[in-house]
Amino acid sequence: MAGDQAGKTAFIGVGVMGETILAGLLRSGRPVGDFIVGVRRQERGDELATKYGVTVLPNLDAAASADTVVLGMKPQDLAGALQEIAPVLRPGQLLVSLAAGITTAFIETHVPGGVAVVRVMPNTPALVDEGMHALSAGSHCDEAHLVEAEGLLGATGKVVRIAEKLQNAATAVSGSxxxxxxxxxxxxxxxxxxxxxxxxxxxxxxxxxxxxxxxxxxxxxxxxxxxxxxxxxxxxxxxxxxxxxxxxxxxxxxxxxxxxxxxxxxxxxxxx
CATH class of the missing domain: 1.10.3730.10 (ProC C-terminal domain-like)
Incomplete structure (x- = not known):
């Protein structure tokens, strides 16, 4: 299934920030067919499909169908979401986490070995394409993964790479x-x-x-x-x-x- 969907990005947990990044990518001219939205509630899926024209699937199918998965749920909901989609994740796949305070090490312990994790601290001016996104690489990320994450986030503002130990400080300055x-x-x-x-x-x-x-x-x-x-x-x-x-x-x-x-x-x- 994943091979048929090469290059696609799935958004799971499409809250305010996840939807903001998705909308920014579409505004930037990326084809709507590049994106999949994973949902638990069909009403939310119907809303996003109507608003953006994106394909909507259950979370598990969305994660299996993409090379990159953007995790946009609240920090307290992340572990449950990872447990749900972990069975279909694979080495080399990229997870981009927008969850404040959650480390790449924590995410890596909940997914198969070799899955690349990027942790991001975004902020709400991304709504007007003036966001400030600070990203950090997990232990399985290579340059291509970082460039892919930067491409996604860059549609809604500026992106900087920082050491993960500085993420909480970035949260205090730009995130909040x-x-x-x-x-x-x-x-x-x-x-x-x-x-x-x-x-x-x-x-x-x-x-x-x-x-x-x-x-x-x-x-x-x-x-x-x-x-x-x-x-x-x-x-x-x-x-x-x-x-x-x-x-x-x-x-x-x-x-x-x-x-x-x-x-x-x-x-x-x-x-x-």
Whole structure:
């Protein structure tokens, strides 16, 4: 069966991130026939088939029919999914795991020997093709497997290879990072309203400020400290605001929050 489906990619556990990557690949021009979706619930399969035109199969058949399998379920559901599809997996087949905190070693103990595993920490800006994907190779990955994984993920953003020991740190920075940014923008909008701005105007001001600032960081390649100093006149309004943030230890709070995120990722692995 696998020989008849050479080159195909199966998506199993098509949650938000799995669907995001599938949709991005289709937007990039990849033929819909390159992809299979594995489901447990027929209603979800019908929804995806209608939305994208993809072939939908039970999980076991989808895994058997593909050279690459993208695992997009929640971390706590991964072991059960691996147990379900392990009987049809084969050496050389590529598994791309999107499950936060779950190590390649854990996955390798649940699949036949020789199956290549790539662990990925994606993030939600992949929804607009501006994702940040950090990937790490398992013990059976070769360069071709990594290139294949990069090709899949690159349809929705930037991809970097990192040592697996850095994955939990990447989770704290980029995986969960969008939530921190949205939290700050939410606070800026609320502050604008408190200061008398209509909410739509406060939103437009904050969102465009975020977009412009991020664009400056990427295009100028300047250190954020330099860009911050360019905005901060001695004794000016920005300096007054930044002093207040320093007095309230906002930077220290971010450091502690990101440590907590890393620690939770480690705990997910320990609990799996």
């Amino acid at each position: 990072g969008p939530a921190y940014i949205f939290y700050v923008v939410e606070a800026m909008i609320d502050a604008g309203v408190m200061l008398g701005l209509p909410r739509p105007l406060a939103t437009e001001l904050a969102v465009q400020t975020l977009y412009g600032s991020a664009t400056m960081l990427r295009e100028t390649q300047q250190h954020p400290t330099i860009l911050r100093e360019q905005v901060t006149s001695p004794g000016g309004t920005t300096a007054a605001a930044l002093r207040y943030l320093e007095d309230h230890k906002v930077k220290a709070a971010f450091l502690s929050a990101m440590e907590a995120c890393r620690d939770r990722a480690q705990q997910l692995a320990a609990d799996s």
